[in-house]
Amino acid sequence: MMALKETIETEYKNALKAKDKTKISTYRLILSSIKDLDIINRSGPNKKDTDDEDIKKLLKKMVKQRAESIDIYKKNNRTDLLEIEQNEYEILTAFLPKQLGEEETKKICADIISKLGASTVKDMGKVMGALKKDYADEIDFAKAGPLIKELLGS
Template sequence: MTLKETIETNYKTSLKSKNKIEISTYRLILSSIKDLDILNRSGADKKETDDEDVKKLLKKMIKQRIESIEIYTKNDRKDLLEVEQNEFDLLSSFLPKQLNEEDTKKICIDTINKLGAESIKDMGKVMGELKKSYPDNLDFAKAGPLLKELLNK
């Protein structure tokens, strides 16, 4: 079953259980997937939307939720914070679990040693290897600054 089919199945289940938060979040996801389908079909490189496209879309939506959560936390908006947190949890459930900071650092160090990277000039090479080896598990927004710090020593 594709990721899109899984989301559609979960949407139908949430409709039956009348869970308003899940229903609205699934509608939002499915609407975005439909927009992506249209974009993929109408562009110069016509293709079907696959799981990788859906994962990228979900990551983008998660990033938006994280930004909103930070803003709502700063401004003490608990009502809006709760909605965003629920959406974040639901969106995150479709992606592999992100590695924590300690594991990310260990992987970065291992990759630097494996490639023999010595300076910041090698950052692109290391980042490329990380993206190839850990495309779904690593948060590259955290890995980038960490790599800079490790390679500047």
């Protein structure tokens, strides 16, 4: 399997050939952020090579920023800016594992709750921990929290 960084670099080269402005600028942004991350990882006390996990975290952060901007632009009817952010959002999310929808997330939360025998909101941490262990990439934890609360509260 190709490392995430190589995949992004390949996509960047394709975008250059295709003269796709949006993709070129988005990939440039990603690659320069990865470069910054490399520098941080190499210069810190715990020297390490930047791995796919690091890059996924970085991409998630970038996706979150885009999602927040999209909300703001929608509220303020800035369609010009909205389009740019939405395109970037699409490009960024393409490199991340598909996130599960609310129905599937709810089902997984319910399964974990019954498997752990969790019964009150006090067990929230245990449930979240199990989720993070098994579904770190597929679940949006901002959405999972309220679902778990709801399931444990009922």
